[in-house]
Amino acid sequence: MTRESASKVLVTGATGLIAQHCIIQLLEAGYTVRGTARSRHGADGIALTLSPHLSPSARQRLETTFQLVEADLLKDDGWDDAVEGCRYVLHVASPIPRVPPKNENQLIEPAREGTLRVMRAAHRAGVERVVVTSSLAAVLYGQDRDRIFTENDWSNVDDPRIGAYEKSKTIAERAAWDFMASLGTDAEMSLATINPGLVMGPVLSSDWGTSGEIVKKIIDRDFPAIPDINYACVDVRDVASAHIAAMTVPDAADARFLCANGNHSMRSIARILKEHLEPQGYRIPTGNLPSVMLRLVALWDKTARLALNDLGVEQNVDTSRIRSALNWEPRDLREMVTSMADSMIEHGIVKPKK
Numbered sequence: 096m097t098r099e100s101a102s103k104v105l106v107t108g109a110t111g112l113i114a115q116h117c118i119i120q121l122l123e124a125g126y127t128v129r130g131t132a133r134s135r136h137g138a139d140g141i142a143l144t145l146s147p148h149l150s151p152s153a154r155q156r157l158e159t160t161f162q163l164v165e166a167d168l169l170k171d172d173g174w175d176d177a178v179e180g181c182r183y184v185l186h187v188a189s190p191i192p193r194v195p196p197k198n199e200n201q202l203i204e205p206a207r208e209g210t211l212r213v214m215r216a217a218h219r220a221g222v223e224r225v226v227v228t229s230s231l232a233a234v235l236y237g238q239d240r241d242r243i244f245t246e247n248d249w250s251n252v253d254d255p256r257i258g259a260y261e262k263s264k265t266i267a268e269r270a271a272w273d274f275m276a277s278l279g280t281d282a283e284m285s286l287a288t289i290n291p292g293l294v295m296g297p298v299l300s301s302d303w304g305t306s307g308e309i310v311k312k313i314i315d316r317d318f319p320a321i322p323d324i325n326y327a328c329v330d331v332r333d334v335a336s337a338h339i340a341a342m343t344v345p346d347a348a349d350a351r352f353l354c355a356n357g358n359h360s361m362r363s364i365a366r367i368l369k370e371h372l373e374p375q376g377y378r379i380p381t382g383n384l385p386s387v388m389l390r391l392v393a394l395w396d397k398t399a400r401l402a403l404n405d406l407g408v409e410q411n412v413d414t415s416r417i418r419s420a421l422n423w424e425p426r427d428l429r430e431m432v433t434s435m436a437d438s439m440i441e442h443g444i445v446k447p448k449k
Contacts (some may be wrong), residue, residue: 103127105181107213108188109141109163112229112304113294116335117185119145122153122161122354124339131166131177131188140164144300155388174216178230180221183342184226184281186213187228188269191260191305199259206267214274218284224348226341228334229288231327231410234353236261240408246351246416247288271380275349285348287341291334292327292355295431297438303412307444310435313365313379314445315398316370317396320382321362322389324402327410328364330431333423352417356425360410367432375440376447 104121106301108114109130116159121128122145130141141163144353146154166173178184188209210227218226234244237254250257257265268288275286294306303311312318337354341347348426362381369379386406393403417423439445 098346102131102182103180105131105360106133107166107177107184107186110302111187112302112306112331113338114185114187114449115141115145115293115299117146117187117338118161118195118330119153120332120335120339122149122156127156127160129162129177129181131164131165131173133165133167135163135165136281146301159220166193168205168212171212173180174212175219178213178216178220178222181217182223184213184217184222184225185228185338185342186210187338187365189228189264196259199262202259202263203266206263207270210267210271211274214271214286218278218282221370222284223284224273224287224345225341226336226443227268227271227288227336229290229351230261230264231290231292231353231355232261232264233271234290234412235270235410236265236404240410243354243413245413246353252284256404263402278409287347287349288351289334289337289341290351290353290414291329291337293329294331294334295428295435296327297434298442298444299438301442301444303439303442303444307435307439309361309364310432311439311445313361313368313375314377314436314439316378316380317390318380318384318392320380320384320388321365321400322384322423323386323388324389324405325358325363325405325409326361326405327357328359328428328431330353330426330434333425337417337421337423340423344421346420350416353412353414354417354423355410355412355414356428356431357414357427363430366438367429371433372436387424390444 104126106114106117109332110132164177189206211249233250234248235250237257252262288393365381
């Protein structure tokens with residue numbers, strides 16, 4: 096086992112989809128992993144979820160070395176214990192809504208304050224590098240989409256078009272970079288951020304996460320047809336591998352990485368689902384839903400309301416940095432869509448309509 100693989104890594108938000116895929120890949124690579132959650136009572140559930148997806152040697156590490164520490168993004172308690180002895184930190188935990196919050200601060204405060212708590216604790220503990228899970232939500236929103244976006248772009252939190260989630264991710268990531276700037280150029284700790292698009296790929300349990308709403312709604316025929324919405328999509332396994340590469344690659348220090356396969360329409364996702372699932376008895380809509388109809392649906396469907404900022408526009412991003420610096424090559428749209436659908440069926444999240 097190498098010195099790198101023998102290192103201890105903290106993964107925050109260990110009950111979440113991205114975090115659990117990070118834990119799987121870290122265990123497979125030989126790392127010792129510690130996770131955080133708001134309650135330690137979830138440790139057995141995490142082990143049951145992860146165990147079937149691990150090789151025998153990684154499963155043994157899960158059983159003998161994995162720890163779950165109780166730590167809340169809105170409380171100071173527990174964070175020093177969480178980072179103690181860790182060489183790296185993957186800060187994945189962040190609130191992601193399935194419906195718009197009544198008050199935007201319900202998202203902004205835990206995202207910003209939680210990020211700062213993790214950064215401060217990591218610095219006190221002498222952590223070598225922190226990798227923060229940000230989002231394309233911190234890059235694309237509150238501005239026109241008539242160009243290709245890069246790591247130099249930031250969402251405009253003062254624009255009336257931006258939503259609470261997009262604002263929270265932008266403010267939280269800026270807080271992380273501001274904290275690093277406050278340490279000065281001699282700081283021994285470094286930071287990298289991963290900015291994924293719409294995350295698809297295999298779910299590991301019946302908790303499918305917010306990103307899975309798109310695939311679930313299409314399979315469940317919640318829409319009679321498909322709205323003109325586009326997303327820069329990425330497989331959760333590729334998001335995890337980007338985090339782990341950014342943790343150790345020297346060129347990842349002090350860098351943001353836009354993490355996506357490319358812009359894809361919801362109709363492209365629906366067509367893949369139709370071809371893949373209709374032989375199994377699923378009826379998948381692929382027609383065009385007029386934009387005015389989605390706006391009407393959003394009056395009573397709060398999840399649909401989250402998508403209005405992406406109606407009729409694309410998410411075109413330059414991913415040359417992550418591909419070159421991290422030697423990263425993502426899975427294609429078909430693989431991420433079909434693997435998510437198959438895993439949702441396996442865990443009983445979606446069922447054929449009678």
